[in-house]
Amino acid sequence: METSKTNDKEIQQEWCNIGETYATEVNKMVAFGEEHGWENWKGKEPEDNRDHLADVVVQKLREANKTGHIEEFRKQYPPAHTPLIKYFKEKGQSIEQLCFIENEKIVFIVGSSYQKRQAYILNNKTLIKLDDTIEAIGKSHQNNIFAIKTSNVLITRKEWDGEIIETFELGDINKLGISNMTPFNDGKKVLVTTSEGIYLVSKNTINMIHPEPDLEDEEWDSYIAMENATLSNNNQYIVVGDQSFDHRVMDSEGNQIGEIGPQSSYPHFCLFSKDDKQLITNSCHFYNGITIGVDADNLNGIEVESYVNEADNFKVIDDEMRVYVGTTTKDYYILGDAYGYIKAFDKNGNCIWRHFLGSTISGIAISDDEQTLWVGSYTGFVHKLKLGKGHRDTHTIGNGNHHEDFRLILWKEEEKELWW
Numbered sequence: 001m002e003t004s005k006t007n008d009k010e011i012q013q014e015w016c017n018i019g020e021t022y023a024t025e026v027n028k029m030v031a032f033g034e035e036h037g038w039e040n041w042k043g044k045e046p047e048d049n050r051d052h053l054a055d056v057v058v059q060k061l062r063e064a065n066k067t068g069h070i071e072e073f074r075k076q077y078p079p080a081h082t083p084l085i086k087y088f089k090e091k092g093q094s095i096e097q098l099c100f101i102e103n104e105k106i107v108f109i110v111g112s113s114y115q116k117r118q119a120y121i122l123n124n125k126t127l128i129k130l131d132d133t134i135e136a137i138g139k140s141h142q143n144n145i146f147a148i149k150t151s152n153v154l155i156t157r158k159e160w161d162g163e164i165i166e167t168f169e170l171g172d173i174n175k176l177g178i179s180n181m182t183p184f185n186d187g188k189k190v191l192v193t194t195s196e197g198i199y200l201v202s203k204n205t206i207n208m209i210h211p212e213p214d215l216e217d218e219e220w221d222s223y224i225a226m227e228n229a230t231l232s233n234n235n236q237y238i239v240v241g242d243q244s245f246d247h248r249v250m251d252s253e254g255n256q257i258g259e260i261g262p263q264s265s266y267p268h269f270c271l272f273s274k275d276d277k278q279l280i281t282n283s284c285h286f287y288n289g290i291t292i293g294v295d296a297d298n299l300n301g302i303e304v305e306s307y308v309n310e311a312d313n314f315k316v317i318d319d320e321m322r323v324y325v326g327t328t329t330k331d332y333y334i335l336g337d338a339y340g341y342i343k344a345f346d347k348n349g350n351c352i353w354r355h356f357l358g359s360t361i362s363g364i365a366i367s368d369d370e371q372t373l374w375v376g377s378y379t380g381f382v383h384k385l386k387l388g389k390g391h392r393d394t395h396t397i398g399n400g401n402h403h404e405d406f407r408l409i410l411w412k413e414e415e416k417e418l419w420w
Contacts, residue, residue: 012076015053019080019395022048026397030354050083058087061418070406070419078395079407079420081340081358081379088359088379091411095376097180098365099139099146101160106365106374107137107146108382110410113177113195122374122382125406127417138181138190141233147183147190154201156187168201182231184252191238193229197222198240200254209254210240226284232272237299239279241267246306247281249299258299261306263290263316269323272296274330278347284322287338291317293347317349324361329370336361342375344400353400357383373402382408 025046033041057077064073097109104124111117119134120127136149145165147156154168165187176194183190192199198210210229214220224242231238238254241247243266249258262283269282269291279299282291292314294302304314321337328334332344332352340359344352363376373385389403396404409418 011053011056015050015057015077016395018048018050019078022046022082023395023397026356027399031399034351048080048082050080051086054083054086058084061420065416065418074406074420078393079404080395081356084379087411091413092359092378092380093410093412094362094378095380095382095410096363097137098363098374098376098382099137100365100367100374102368104367104372107160108363108365108374108376109134109137110380113179115177120410122408125419127408136178136181138183140183140185140187141231141235142185143187145183145185145187147181147187149178149181154190154192156183156190158187166203168203170201171206173197173199173206179227180229182229184231184235191229191231193227193240195224195227197224198227198229200238207254209238209250210248211242211245226266226268228267228269230270230272232276232279232296233274234276236276237272237279237296239270239272239281241270241281243267249279249302258302260292260294260302260304260314261308263292263307263309264288269326269335271326271328271333271335273333273347274328280317280326280333282321282323282335284338287322288320289322289337290319291321291323291335291345293317293349315349317345317347318343318351325364327364327366327373329366334364334366334373336364336375336377340377341398342373353398353402355385355396355398355400355402357381380409380411382410384408 064070093110094112099107107121109117109119117135119130133150138147144159145156146160154170156165176196178194180193181190190201192201197208200207200209211224226243229240235252238250239247247260247267247270248256250256260281264283265285266283268284272279277296278293279296280291280293282289294314323335323337326333326335332346334342334344336342338360340357341354343354359377359379361377365374371387373387375383384405386403388401390401392403407420
């Protein structure tokens with residue numbers, strides 16, 4: 001028994017010592033690179049050499065969840081990303097379509113658009129499994145309108161549990177996996193994004209607004225990759241794009257009024273600022289990318305040339321991130337990238353803060369008071385962060401000063417969810 005306790009203490013000390021050193025070194029390296037340029041960094045790449053501890057720590061995590069000693073475990077073993085990579089490869093799954101409901105409550109989907117999905121409500125630390133016919137969820141930018149797609153129908157409703165506003169029959173697109181969807185602020189229309197086209201759905205009409213059909217090509221089909229779309233907060237504008245087409249700016253009926261070319265290789269993401277005064281578009285190349293911002297007052301008739309790096313009609317917001325998801329506050333954007341970082345940028349491209357979570361970021365939601373952020377990734381993790389509350393431990397990578405309440409783990413072939 002004494003030997004076991006000794007081993008436990010040694011494992012804990014090794015986990016903590018290496019983890020703290022690694023986080024400290026990474027933070028120093030990133031700070032140097034940002035201030036002096038990465039080309040001037042001559043130091044070694046920090047290493048997190050805790051792979052050999054992963055199995056025993058994960059088993060201890062499972063035991064802590066069974067016995068209810070999660071808080072104690074978290075203090076002894078602050079969470080990490082790199083040592084668990086083998087688990088993410090075997091068990092990880094995408095956490096998507098996070099939507100804030102109220103207070104400490106969100107709803108989200110586990111699984112990608114081409115997979116069988118499962119929806120959950122997370123109410124603080126209570127996880128509720130929802131009806132398994134739910135395939136996709138979206139929320140309006142204003143008025144708390146939710147769109148819920150089941151195997152048979154798409155509905156919009158006021159509030160999560162409120163009255164149904166509209167019911168939409170989807171016809172031929174009913175079987176398509178939905179990457180993302182956003183209901184309009186009145187619940188009368190829904191912007192639906194799939195890899196087989198982007199659609200504007202209303203009561204009696206399903207209009208594919210992207211890509212534009214090639215009427216001269218008899219073998220033309222609507223398959224697209226890296227499909228992405230957004231609505232302005234006031235629903236005046238729609239923006240759509242994909243790997244093969246520039247970002248197209250449209251009016252609320254889906255008529256094109258402008259075009260924004262990529263400054264990296266492939267259009268990948270788009271988002272309006274909270275006040276609708278700026279539109280950002282991201283284009284990517286492998287795991288990196290460039291995000292630019294354009295003045296929303298100039299969207300009608302806008303033409304941004306591709307690959308010009310610098311022009312009067314846009315400003316560079318960021319020149320590193322391949323952006324997968326994002327949200328906004330009144331002061332800045334919060335963007336999640338391919339490397340597992342979330343970063344905040346203002347409209348002039350100043351990076352306000354950065355915070356590392358690990359793996360590609362796949363979902364994000366923020367509370368109405370802008371104090372709490374939930375982030376999902378392909379690790380099968382949901383992270384709940386209290387913004388600006390102060391680091392919880394010395395293992396945090398990033399300068400955002402954020403406190404992580406918990407990590408909820410939803411792994412494939414795991415007996416039960418795990419809390420860390």
